[in-house]
Amino acid sequence: xxxxxxxxxxxxxxxxxxxAEDGTAVAFALPGERVAIRRDGGRGxxxxxxTPSPDRIAPVCPYFTRCGGCATQHLAxxxxxxxxxxxxAHALEQAGLDxxxxxxxxxHGEGRRRITLHVREIDGRAEAGLMAARSHALxxxxxxxxxxxxxxxxxxxxxxxxxPLGHGRKPLDVAVTASEAGLDVDLRGHGPVAAGVxxxxxxxxxxxxxxxxxxxxxxxxxxxxxxxxxxxARLHPPPGGFLQATGAGEAxxxxxxxxxxxxxxxxxxxxxxxxxxxxxxxxxxxxxHAVESEAGALAGIERSSRGVQGLKTVTTERRDLFRRPxxxxxxxxYDAVVFDPPRAGAQAQARQxxxxxxxxxxxxxxxxxxxxxxxxxLVAAGFALERVTPVDQFRYSGHVEMVGVFRxxxxxxxxx
Numbered sequence: 001x002x003x004x005x006x007x008x009x010x011x012x013x014x015x016x017x018x019x020a021e022d023g024t025a026v027a028f029a030l031p032g033e034r035v036a037i038r039r040d041g042g043r044g045x046x047x048x049x050x051t052p053s054p055d056r057i058a059p060v061c062p063y064f065t066r067c068g069g070c071a072t073q074h075l076a077x078x079x080x081x082x083x084x085x086x087x088x089a090h091a092l093e094q095a096g097l098d099x100x101x102x103x104x105x106x107x108h109g110e111g112r113r114r115i116t117l118h119v120r121e122i123d124g125r126a127e128a129g130l131m132a133a134r135s136h137a138l139x140x141x142x143x144x145x146x147x148x149x150x151x152x153x154x155x156x157x158x159x160x161x162x163x164p165l166g167h168g169r170k171p172l173d174v175a176v177t178a179s180e181a182g183l184d185v186d187l188r189g190h191g192p193v194a195a196g197v198x199x200x201x202x203x204x205x206x207x208x209x210x211x212x213x214x215x216x217x218x219x220x221x222x223x224x225x226x227x228x229x230x231x232x233a234r235l236h237p238p239p240g241g242f243l244q245a246t247g248a249g250e251a252x253x254x255x256x257x258x259x260x261x262x263x264x265x266x267x268x269x270x271x272x273x274x275x276x277x278x279x280x281x282x283x284x285x286x287x288x289h290a291v292e293s294e295a296g297a298l299a300g301i302e303r304s305s306r307g308v309q310g311l312k313t314v315t316t317e318r319r320d321l322f323r324r325p326x327x328x329x330x331x332x333x334y335d336a337v338v339f340d341p342p343r344a345g346a347q348a349q350a351r352q353x354x355x356x357x358x359x360x361x362x363x364x365x366x367x368x369x370x371x372x373x374x375x376x377x378l379v380a381a382g383f384a385l386e387r388v389t390p391v392d393q394f395r396y397s398g399h400v401e402m403v404g405v406f407r408x409x410x411x412x413x414x415x416x
Contacts (some may be wrong), residue, residue: 006050007035012030016396068133099388101388206223228247291317294318335358345367390402
């Protein structure tokens with residue numbers, strides 16, 4: 001038996017762990033608490049709370065501390081918002097950027113509209129759930145309370161879909177999005193299936209009343225067109241494609257992007273556009289060129305734009321912006337650039353924006369570190385970081401979105 005010891009928690013780490021004064025990370029411990037732990041390398045397993053923090057509250061989920069999906073359900077709203085805000089502020093400071101972020105915007109709304117469950121065989125039967133933190137152990141769940149009500153049935157759906165695929169003997173991931181038409185499900189991890197299995201999945205999709213069912217993005221059956229409301233438009237996300245985690249988050253981010261380019265931006269480039277939530281919002285007042293690597297996402301933009309009256313011209317381009325960023329001369333003539341890359345950031349593209357004559361850039365990011373890195377490149381080229389707004393659509397997790405507005409003075413614009 002590993003002996004216990006008592007430590008005092010000094011602060012919250014970026015992932016929501018309590019960090020003791022000696023640097024030990026203790027999950028589910030809060031600043032100011034004295035806790036008993038069992039030490040395992042640089043981590044400590046929480047055994048008992050000897051002195052609880054006044055900021056400790058009851059979690060909303062019965063699976064909290066077992067499921068690895070949430071890290072901070074035990075933290076009161078005020079300190080929680082301060083922790084998220086501080087993550088963005090710290091990243092900017094570390095990058096040498098003198099800008100205090102705006103107050104955190106709560107964008108949880110009605111809850112997460114997408115979830116990925118894992119299905120594994122446990123004791124001879126398929127179980128669906130989420131992984132424990134820092135583990136491959138499955139925590140089976142009946143429902144996830146931070147999702148929209150339409151997703152509460154997803155564990156049952158996932159277990160049913162696993163039946164013709166081996167009941168979880170082979171690891172299976174089930175990605176589900178709540179759409180206007182019903183559940184949009186993409187099965188991942190199994191690989192190609194025989195014709196008989198495919199037919200069984202089609203029957204299950206009918207029994208479960210799914211809107212669409214796909215395997216690794218390959219449509220098995222689409223019973224109803226999958227659409228998601230986005231402002232004045234309807235998005236058509238491709239099977240297995242990216243979508244913002246919450247409807248409120250998407251609306252908040254799109255509003256901040258439009259606010260950032262408000263004015264005389266007649267021509268805008270929307271880079272890493274996905275299926276077009278920002279493209280369609282911007283097109284209400286500006287011509288937009290959307291650039292994205294996924295053909296299905298671009299097809300969705302074209303379909304969405306045809307369904308909205310009064311939009312300015314929308315054009316699309318399929319391009320891997322990590323391998324082939326738009327070059328500085330490609331950006332000539334644009335009044336503004338919007339970029340919303342994955343977590344890895346947009347380092348190569350940010351360098352080209354920095355070298356261009358574009359006077360205005362709006363960056364959207366889900367990672368404070370890579371955002372600050374890319375922001376520093378723009379600031380070094382003469383852009384001023386006017387404001388950074390943190391947006392919380394990943395409630396109870398260590399993730400935070402942010403929108404930054406960069407403007408370059410006319411006198412410092414680079415000439416090619």
